[in-house]
Amino acid sequence: MDYKDTLLMPKTAFPMRGNLPNKEPDMQKEWEDEHLYEKQLDRTKDRPLFVLHDGPPYANGDIHIGHAENKILKDMIVRFKSMSGYQAPYVPGWDTHGLPIEQALTKKGVKRKSLSIAEFRKLCEEYALEQIDRQRTQFKRLGVRGDWDHPYVTLHKDYEAEQIKVFGEMAKKGYIYKDKKTVYWSPSSESALAEAEIEYQDKRSPSIYVAFNVKDGKGVLAGDEAFVIWTTTPWTIPANMAIAVNPAFEYSVVDVNQKRYIVASELLEGLKSTLNWEGAQVLKTVKGRDLEFVVASHPFYDRDSLVILGDHVTLEAGTGCVHTAPGHGEDDYYVGKKYNLEVLCPVDEKGVLTAEAPGFEGLFYDAANKPITEKLEEVGALLKLDFFTHSYPHDWRTKKPIIFRATEQWFASIKDFRSDILEAIKHVKWVPNWGETRLHNMVRDREDWCISRQRVWGVPIPVFYGEDGEPIITDETIQHISDLFREHGSNIWFEREAQDLLPDGFTSEHSPNGIFTKETDIMDVWFDSGSSHQAVLEQREDLRRPADLYLEGSDQYRGWFNSSLSTSVAVTGKAPYKGVLSHGFVLDGKGHKMSKSLGNVIDPTKVMKQLGADIIRLWVSSVDYTADARVSQDILKQVAEVYRKIRNTLRFLLGNLHGFDPAKHFVKPEARSELDRYMTVKLNRLISKVMQAYNDYQFLSVYNAIHNYCTIELSAFYMDIAKDTLYVDPENSHSRRSIQSVLYQHVTALTKMLTPIIPHTTEEVWQYIPGEKAEYVQLTDMPEEEVIQNGEVLVEKWDQLMAVRDDVLKALETARNEKIIGKSLEAAIVLYPTKANREKLESVEQLNKFFIVSQASIAGEINEAPADAQTYRETAVIVKAAEGEKCERCWVVSTDVGTDSDHPTLCASCAETVKNHYA
Secondary structure (H helix, E strand, C coil): CCHHHHCCCCCCCCCCCCCHHHHHHHHHHHHHHCCHHHHHHHHCCCCCECCEECCCCECCCCCCHHHHHHHHHHHHHHHHHHCCCCECCCCCEEECCCHHHHHHHHHCCCCHHHCCHHHHHHHHHHHHHHHHHHHHHHHHHCCCCCCCCCCEECCCHHHHHHHHHHHHHHHHCCCEEEEEEEEEEECCCCEEECHHHEEEEEEEEEEEEEEEEEEECCCCCCCCEEEEEEECCHHHHHHCCEEEECCCCEEEEEEECCEEEEEEHHHHHHHHHHCCCCCCEEEEEEEHHHHCCCEEECCCCCCEEEEEECCCCCCCCCCCEEEECCCCCHHHHHHHHHCCCCCCCCECCCCEECCCCCCCCCCEHHHHHHHHHHHHHHCCCEEEEEEEEEEEEEECCCCCECEEEEEEEEEECHHHHHHHHHHHHHCCEEECCHHHHHHHHHHHCCCCEECEECCCCCCECCCEECCCCCEECCHHHHHHHHHHHHHHCCCHHHHCCHHHHCCCCCCCCCCCCCCCEECCCEECHHHHHHCHHHHHHCCCCCCCCCECEEEEEHHHHCCHHHHHHHHHHHHHCCCCECEEEEECCEECCCCCECCCCCCCCCCHHHHHHHCCHHHHHHHHHHCCCCCCEECCHHHHHHHHHHHHHHHHHHHHHHHCCCCCCHHHHCCCHHHCCHHHHHHHHHHHHHHHHHHHHHHCCCHHHHHHHHHHHHHHHHHHHHHHHHHHHHHHCCCCCHHHHHHHHHHHHHHHHHHHHHCCCCHHHHHHHHCCCCCCCCCCHHHCCCCCCCCCCCHHHHHHHHHHHHHHHHHHHHHHHHHHHCCCCCCHHHEEEEEEECHHHHHHHHCCCCHHHHHCCCEEEECCCHHHCCCCCEECCCEEEEEEECCCEECCCCCCEECCCCCCCCCCCCCHHHHHHHHHHCC
């Protein structure tokens, strides 16, 4: 007889290989066909609402691995919340306006100037919607569940209508105004930029020291001196209007080869070396405040350069005398206003010098540096020219340098309600907690937000102008424009004349003849997305303001977190979110930024074709997302190996549930063996730990807890011990059904707990779990802890027994190396435990099964162990070959093999089981 047929070996149709790239698309189609998103909302309709508000990715190009991390993190949270007592809708969104789409069309050959603005905007809209469809398909392929058929899109009519209302409400409160100011200007984008659109890169710049001759010393100076300034932007010299000095500093008049120069006294020593001022002598010193209103001459124009006072002047670099061009610097602009200086800006929107810079007209600003420096040398004003590399602001979209340029722009006055924003920040939960400090500092130092852009693809600034040039923003005009946009979309602003956009019969004191014009600038795209709390949270019935959570990359402290907070506090007085969670960037395996030129980009679409979405999702859970996360092919292979171990654990659990019907065979915890109850308590502790980690958004802790539990508690311990009973004992024996009950609880709980992370795999597992259950695991709730009587005492005892087992396993390994035994079932062990351990060991049923040996006995205590025993901390162990013969069926060596004549190769227990099996 072949006794293998009498063993109850694992049996399951659940495949060993995941084959995720092929299975996942079919599963996703089924979920969509079955409307699982809607079903989970219906299932949880009476529960408290949890709103995670999606920050809109930009609708341009395929998704990258950073997008994948972001969307998967959101999906894990939403899935968990929907399985843990909440209704958790997820409405995805897209940001669709702005320069990149304009540029994309230009690259595709669209001739912008041959089209009307309205025609060009139509092409922009079509392109954006195509990109949304493309990205939506890729996000759905990641297994992200949400209302994909009804996303929010910033170009939608209803969205634009609500954005107009946000603008109008801010204007009504006096927060919106127009002024000529120095702003970040991108010649490559031909538009003003907000601070959030600036990034810093290294740039090589000229460094020049220039002498400005004194024209009128005002009785403080003799008149034959020259102020020395230092600048890294020679192209701004034509716009010079003044020289700023700090009123608190001391300045020295220095004689150098019979020429007299004025510099800050504290910087003189360094300047002597820099400017080769050998033999320089200080003739006199004067306080900065006494130099106010001294007049110097522009180096090459017939224009005065007034000496003014400014606290922004420092001693960190330069000369202590600051070249001041109000048209090209923020500090220069504000200090210039105090002195009524002209805001001269001789540079156009393309960065080209105009006729207001005679001699340099038509030159691109960067190209003008050389001829301007040569002119300074020609007139004897250039003291030194050098070059250096420094961090300089760049346009974050075009990656090209920006300039500071004074233009007429629309601003939101953050300073007018800054204290309200700072107060709102205090009432938000920040993860990580340094996010609070970061945003607080940004708001604290912010004066105004430049919200106008000189582009066409965006939401128009809804302002009319009267004949006197005054802007017109009223409740009536705002409501009318909002209604028009809701019906026709914002393109109507460019399709109609101003008069046709105004309410019927509209009159204004600013236009006695009824002639109006309209603003041509559009709003900053951050104003677009920053209005989503009004356009989405407040307008959709399935959402609410404030949201429970905003979750984006850490760059959004200066972006969406910031603009949303500003507009929300301006309109409602409160933050749009209760909590903010941020994640870092994704780097390659060596910690480098990914770039196509370096060839280190990980494309999530390719990974899904090779390994599957669940591998990417498992990787996301395996990293500390609050910091920068590394990913590479090798890292993904390591994650795939962890996935394989988890899958094999689940497969083992399923395989040993063959023939188990929980309705008939489930053994309640109180009727289980101590070991089985111990594992039930351990499972409960795992559930508690995982639930806490999920609630804290600590997905790495979830990953580690489940991975370690599968590897250590299950594979290396319980499943190893349980095999003998599961395979060998009679099918319906109490001991076997007890273990199966434990396995059933484990596979059910693990499947639920893993569902937010690897939903494709857990749905597959779910179909193989026996018994009556929900159709889909994602339509269930997370497992709950059971109260196990004397659970703490049980754990304390069996944790100690585990420590003894560790010592025994070491002894068995040593015996194996010494060729005393082969497999552990060939061994007999004699234990000499401590007194405390002896009592615990004596209570263990079938001690040999606990240690997976054929024979086990307890002798004296550890201090009585013979010399040949291996002594460890918990016990001393003697390992020897087991006496008797090996049972052909269970492989245990025992002295009762052959006692049954019908089955001479079996032990008595197996012989009885076989007889019953064939009875």
